[in-house]
Each structure stands twice: as C-alpha cells, then as structure tokens.
Amino acid sequence: MLIGLYNYWIVVVLMMIGFYIVIAHGNLIKKIVGLTIFQTSVFIFYISMAKVDGGTAPILADGIERYSNPLPHVLILTAIVVGIATTALALALTVRIKEAYGSIEEEHIQEKDNQAC
Amino acid sequence: MLIGATLAILVSMVLAIIRGVIGSTLYDRILAVNMFGTKTVLLIALLGFAMGRPEFLDIAIVYALINFITVIGVLRYSDSLAFNQPDEEKEPEES
Amino acid sequence: MDVAIEITSSICLLIGSFLCVSGGVGILRFPDFYTRMHAAGVTDTLGAGMILIGLMLQSQDFLVFAKLVMILLMMLFINPTASHALAKSAIHNGLKPVLDIKERNNTESESSSR
Amino acid sequence: MKDLVAVVMLAGIYGLLSACFFVAMDAVDVAFTEASVGAGISTLLMLVAITMTGRSEQAARHKPALAFVVVVITGGLLIYGTLDMPYFGAVDAPIQVHVAPRYINDSMQEVGVPNIVTSVLASYRGFDTFGEAVVIFTAGIGVLTLLPVLRSRKGDDAVESLNDSMHEQHLIVRIVTKILIPLILLFALYVQFHGDFGPGGGFQAGVIFAAAIILYAMLFGLEVARRVINQTFIQFAAAFGVLLYGSVGLVSLLNGGNFLDYSVLSADPIAGQHLGILLIELGVGCTVTSVMVIIFFHFAGRKEDKQRMKEEEVG
C-alpha cells in the first residue's frame, strides 16, 4: 500500500500546504500564492491518476503499445487556464484594494471597515 | 549515462533551490531561479531521451524562453521593488 | 563508429553533469552574490552546452537534432545576457561585491535597506 | 518568509518543478502549459502586482489554530479517501479501461490527429475548450473593468524619459531581445500549427506570442508597445477569438450537424475535423494572446500611470 499510494499522499500534503496558506495567512498576495499552490497540487493529483506503468505520452507513434490516459491531461489543460484567469483577477482586485485601503493585510482592512461602520 | 546526468542535474537543482530559499538578497534569488530554469531545460531534454521519446524538446525551448522572460521581468521591476520597501522592515530576508 | 559516438556522448554528458553539480555547489558555498553569479553563469553555459552536445550525438531524428541546436543557441544567447543584466542591475542598485568575509554582514544589511 | 518577492520566486520554482513532474508523468501538453503559465505569466503578473502593493508582509498571524485544524481534517479525509484508490500506475484502473481506450484506439480513425490530447481537447470535448476560451475572455474583461487606464497626461515624451534609465542600463539585453523576438514569434506559430502532431496548440502558442509582446513592452517601454498594439484592436481580437470558435460551432450547426461537430464542415469527415480543429485552435490562440496582453498592459499601465500622476502632483 505504501508503494502503491505514496504519490497521492505527497500530493495531498502539498495540497494542504497550499490550503493552509490560503486560510491562515492575512496577506492577500500570500493568499493568492497559496491558492496557486493548492490548485497546482490538484493538477498534479489528476496527472498522477493518468499515468500507466510502462506507458508513454499520448501522442501516437509507431511501435508504441501503451499510452497514458489523455483525458485527465485535457481536463487539467482547461483547469490551468481557469487557474491563471482566477489569479489574474485576484491580483487585479488586490491592486485595487491596496489603492482603496492602503494595505493588503486582512486585519488592517477589516479594522478600517469596522471604523467606517 | 543519461540517468547519471539526470541525477546530477537533480542534485544541482536542489542546491539551487536551497540558495533560493536562503536568498539573503533579491539578486541571489533571481540567480537561483535563473539557474533552476536552465537546469530544468536540461532535465526535460534528458528525460525525453531517457524515456525514449525525444521529440518533445519543444517544451525545453519554451522553458528557456520563459526563463529569460522571467529574469528580464524581475530585473525590470526590481528598481521599484527595492524602492517599495516599507521602513518598518529592516531585514526582509531569512524566514 | 557507433561505439565511438556513444563514448564521446557519454564523456560530454559526464563533463556536463560535473560542471552542473560544481555550479550548484558554487552557488551555495560562495560568499557573496557576484562570486555566486560567476559560479552559476560560467558552469551553466558550458555545462548545458556539454550536455546538449552529448544529447545531439545520441539523436537519430533530424528534427530532434535541430531542436537541440536551437536550444543550444538560445542558451548561448540567453544565459550570458541574463547574467550580464543581473550583474548590472545589482551593481546599479547598490549591491556591493564583498571581497572580505568580515565585511560581509554589514555590507549586506546596508544593501538591503536601500 | 516575509519577503513577498522571495515567495513569488519560490512559487515560480514550484511551477517549474510541477511542470517537470508533468513531463515525467507523460503529460507533455500540460507541462507545456504549466511552464508558460505557472512559471512565466503568473509569476510576472504577481511581480508587477507586488510593485504596486508593497514588498513585505506585515504583522504576525493571530489565530492559525482553527485553520490548522481545518487543514488537518481535510487532509486526513483525503488520505482516507485515497486508501481505496487503484494503485499509482495501475493498468487495470477504471479510468484506463472505461472511456479512455476509445480515445487511444480510435481517435486516429475518427479525428485523424496523432496527438490524442489535441483530438480529445478540440473534438471530443471541444465544448470544454470553448468554455476555457470564454473563461480567459472573462478574466480579460474582468481585469479591464477592475484596472481601467488612468489617463491624465501631458504627452508621450514624459513617458519616454521615465524609461530612459532602463534603456541605457540594458543596452545589451535590448539588442539580444531584438534578435530573439522574431524567433519567439516564429516558435509560437510553430507551436500553434504543430499542435496536431506534438505537444502544443492554441493556448500554449497564445501564451508564447503574448510573452514576446510582453518582453518587448518591458524593454522598450509600455507606451511604445501600446502604440504598436492598439488598445481597442486588442479588445476586438479577444472577442474575435471567442466568436471564431463559436461560429465554427454555428456553421456545423447550419450544415446539419450538432454544435461543434466538425465532420460536417467538409465532405470528408476527417478533412472536416482537421479544418475545425485548425480554426478553433486559431480562435483560442487569438483570445489567449490578446487577453494575456490586455492583462499585462493593464497591470503595468496602472503602475506607470500612477507613478506619473504622483510626479505630476509633486511637479
């Protein structure tokens, strides 16, 4: 079991590191970096599923019998695009937040909001 | 031999990462990233040969390009990065 | 003939690997940024070149060979340029080279507080 | 680690590493994309953003204990879930025996493209890719709304002087870049049209194309690049890409097939598939290039506009 699944476990650990950064850090840029790590780890997870022992890249060529599963690759291509779209939007928001609040720390922003109320 | 070279590249990648983590100045980190990128290009090329399908060298070319662009990008913005450091932070380095 | 190519290629790869590892050690162990850059810059270009030549010798396909040449050319272009830009930028922004270990600490804090 | 630049750099390294992993896992197309996106574009965008938001993180955390508990529970759950999964690399896992074999065995007869990933991406699951193009288009529009161009300017001369220091300083880089940019563009075209046979395709080509333009903008000044690539034009180009993709679908609809059924585009189904894939890859490439350029121009432009406004206030 250790041999069969260790790959997934490492990915899970990576995922959780990303997830932890997202929810525990107050700095918005760090949150975004965490989000990227989280998502990238999910991509790794998908790609590991696709691997077949003795398989090779799913581009047809003569004399090759076994290919890895192309479907997760396709899904992850789409997911990567979604990821960069989210990152770009999040960064744009961060820039605007910095302009509006003068800070990109969660605590400062919440303080300022409470004062305004 | 290919495997050996791959291992050597991996070792130097690890060393580059360590430098990237220790950093100490921004330029050290850029250097580490740059070196890491170069090593990645080589790693991809070697992996292609080791796995018996060397026709995927396009990826290596992209890596080389991207690496260059990243370094230029960092340098382009490093002026304002150095400028932008808030005063309350005296030593941003060392985690 | 094949054996000769195989041996040449192996030697190239061996030299390349050695250079890469030594570059890695250099970037880790040298005292300041400029010496580290020297280690990395020099070994990167030559080491990468050697490895790529080694691979070229092994390639059967023409397209693969052409791509390897392309990578090599780009490496020769890009690496020195990047090193040059990096060094120039560093010195421009006031990072001073350290020649004496004792001076190191105070120079570094000076440079980063800029 | 409090230095955000270092954080971003290391995140870039993480992107490179995961791309290496993808190569080792046979996912060459994904590695291609991850390299250009994860290590390239997103690192660059984060850097530009950091120049505007400040470089270092402040203040220690308050109560990460709760977050830690949540993370441990989620992680534990996931590991628990992996216990019944087929082993890594198993040949008889459900995903290897159910849907995928048809792609691997029949796609050559049905679509006629050696790169299975391309045929699945563009034909079998073409609608997902359409969605992908729309997602990136949405991001472009979102950035346009969030970071509009701030224009209070005297003339373009002022801008030139701003970049002078960069120009003089990096003369060699500029010359090398001048040589490289045509090569990069050529390579992008190669990736665009070679996607049927090797790794690559519209998205990757778009990113590389955009990277060339971004490189140009970084070294020769944003204003110069903006003059070369008109703002309205690039917005049109982004919209055009999505429309091209959509209209391929509509044409197949009018020819009596279902939406995005390329077989009806030509008398010979395989030729039709080829034509359809070519066109939609072009559409994706067009949208991705223009959106990436839009995003970068608006990030970097925001920064320069603000700098200029600050100077005008002082002056």
Next chain:
Amino acid sequence: MLTHLPILQVIVPLLAAPLCIFLRRPPLVWLFTLIVSSLAFVISILLLQQVMASGTIVYELGGWDAPWGIEYRIDALNAFLLLIITAISTVVLLAAQTSISKEIPKEKHMLFYTLYLLSLTGMLGIVATGDAFNVFVFLEISSLSAYALIALGKDRRALWASFQYLIMGTIGATFILIGIGLMYQMTGTLNMEDLSTRLPEVAQTRTVFVSFAFVIVGICLKLALFPLHLWLPNAYTYAPSIVTAFFAATATKVAIYLLIRFSFSVFGLSFSFTTLPLQILFMVLGLSGIFVASIAAIYQTNIKTLFAYSSIAQIGYMIVGFSVSTVTGLTATLLHVFNHALMKGALFLALGAVMYRIGSVQLSQFQGLGRQMPLTMAAIVIGGLSLIGVPLTVGFVSKWYLLMALIEQGWWPVAVLIVLGSLLAVVYVWRLVEIAYFKPQLVGKESVKEAPLSFLIPIWILVMANIYFGIDTRLSVQVAQAAAQSLFGVSP
C-alpha cells in the same frame, strides 16, 4: 432548429457577450443584452414545453456519443431552473440601464453588460450540462464574472467583499474539482448519467465517500449554506443593485440545483441518504441557518445586508426541504427556489430603486418613504409578506408544501421550528415597514420622488408574479412536482 434548442440556450448569450465588445455604445449594448436575454427566455419556455410533453432531451455536443463527448441532458429539473434564470435575468435587465447610470461610471457600462451576459451564460451552462467537468468550467465562468461584477460596486468594501468571495469561491470550485477527480478515478467517466450507473458498483469504497464529501462541501461554499455563508452578506450589500438583484435571485439557486443533481442523480438517493447521516446533518444546518441568519437580519441597519441575511435564512428552508428527501420535500424545495427568486428579485430591485432616488439603503433613510415612493414601498411590503409566508403570496405556497412534507414524515418539532423561523421574518420586515410608514419624513428629503417607470415596471412584474403564483399554483407546482418525481424515478 428546434432540436438544437438545448445548445442555443447557452450559446446565444455566450456569443452575444463578445459581440458587446464590438457594439461599444452603452444604450445599444443594453438593448442588445435585453433582446438576447429575452431570446434566451423564449428558448427556455420552448424547452420546458418540450420536456413536459416528451420527456428528457439529450443533445450530444460535437456529435460524439455520451461518455466520450459532452452531452446536454435537459429534464424537468433543468428546464425549470433555466426558465427561472432567464426570466429573472430579463426582468432585471429592464431596470439595468437606469440603475447603473447612477452606480457605475459610464465608460464601464459596456463591460458591465458583457460580464452580465457571461455570468448568465455560466449559470445556464451549469444547469444545462450533463457532464461533471463541464459543470466546473461553467461554474468558473459564472464565478469570475460574478467577482468582477461585485467589485464594480461604488463602495470600496465592494472590492474586499469581492476578494473574499473570490477566495471562498475558488476554494469551493477546487473542492468540487477534487471531488470530480476522485469520482473519475473510481469510475473512469465524467458523464453524469454514466456516473450514476457506475457509481453504485463502487459505492462502498472510501474514495467515493470522500469524493461525495468534497463535492458537497464545495457546493455548499457556493451555496452559502449556514456555516460557510460568510462571504454572502458583504458581497450582496456592496455589489451594484442590479447585480444584487440578479445574483440573489439566481446564483444560489444554481448551487441548490447542483446539490440536488449531485446527490440525487449522480450519487443516487440510496447512497446520499441511507449510507450517510446526511439527512440529519442538512436538517440541522438548515434549521440553524434559518435561525442564525434571521436573528442576524434583525440587527442590521443596512437594508441590503438585512435581505442578504434573509437570503441565507431562505436557503435554510430549501435545505430543510431537501433533507426530508421525499417527493413532497423536494417539491417544496423547488417551489421555494422559484418563489424565492421572485421575492428576492422584486425586493432587491425595489431597493435598487430606493438607491437610485436616495443614494443609500440605510434603515434610517427609509423614514417616511411610504408616502414618497408609495409604489416602490408597496412592492417591498408585498415582497416582505411573501418572505414571511402570508397566504395569497408565493411564500405561503412553498412553506405550505414544506410543512406538508415534514408532517408526512411525522417530524413535528421541525415543522414547529419552521413556523417559529417565519415569525422572525415578521420582526425584520416589520422594522422596515414601521420606519417607512409610521415615521415622519427626513428633513431635506422632501423632494424625493417615486422611482422612474423603468424601475416600476420590472418591480411590479415580479410583484404581480408573486401574487399570481401564490393564487394560481398550478404551473409552478406541476413543474416542480414533475421534476421531483423524475428525480425519484417515479413516473408522473
């Protein structure tokens, strides 16, 4: 062309979005968007008719058959949701041009409509598709445009709200992605129909259990179910009024749809509700959502926040109906989805009108508005009554069905709690009514006039619908029942 209706439903607004960029002139773009949205509405009516007459419609995209290609699968449930979304979108758009003229700078109007259409596309895509991964793609289209739309709000807090929503939404989407990945790992397919036949074989594995958990938690983040609701109040409060009206009426409904689709169709009833203690869990979460959110609503001074909390409470009702997991319970949930869209659409549009005239929606600003803006305030009152569940309004119908479902199962205590929860709604609606009708006018606000017609027409369309469907319940109940029955596999 009729056979292509399912795909036209989605691609008409989708292709219209980039066309907006070419049109550029705001009034033109508005008209165009309105036409496109009405077109989508017409398509959804036709679809509903087809489905009710001849059963499920399957449409294979790209001409590839199901597990290999992506398919659209429209049954009564989808068609019902499609109808709600397009109807609300069209009605809300009527007021859009007037409302955003005061809230959004002119040069962004074109982009606003583009984003609006994209977000509409995303929601329609989620509902129409029969492919699990396609859900994720369209979910992201709708979310990304939602983040940008919310950030268009005038207050700087809109930015922060949007950022929080972005983080939560992306985590949710990534969780769904993990869940779909695990599901795919165990079955080898992404098609929902195919999944539902292949999942029972592996239903006892831990992997499927975890994948279910991740999908459900991800959806609940999007749904703003009680403990995961934190992003919602701010996002609704600071977004432009039109956006709030549109999202409050549709976005959470789409999430409810996903919840129902995944737990009933994909994983199957027996897995979702027998193997797991989901029934109790959702019951508790739903009830606590109702109480916590209603009590929070009572203490709000910003009316938009007040109704945002009330939305969370209403989601609680839907979840309670869902957790009963009988045909009647599900009918109640679907009815409430429909009815809540009508109420909240009307309420938030009316608030938009107030915002247009006064420029604020603070409770104190409402003093004496009952006389100055009688039609708008009357609409708010009727909407509020509907929220409470007073007979002759739609709110009553869905609560009635909910109570019936609970009593059928013999869950008396829960039924009593539901009635108590409704009483809390009386409190917060009354606060508003009291201030608007029984307090003197504010000094300096005498010149405030009734809202312009472009507001009153859509508001009253929705209010009339509120009353009409409260009296003549045939259409909504029939469709909801058909949808619920098809999910339980009972032929109508």
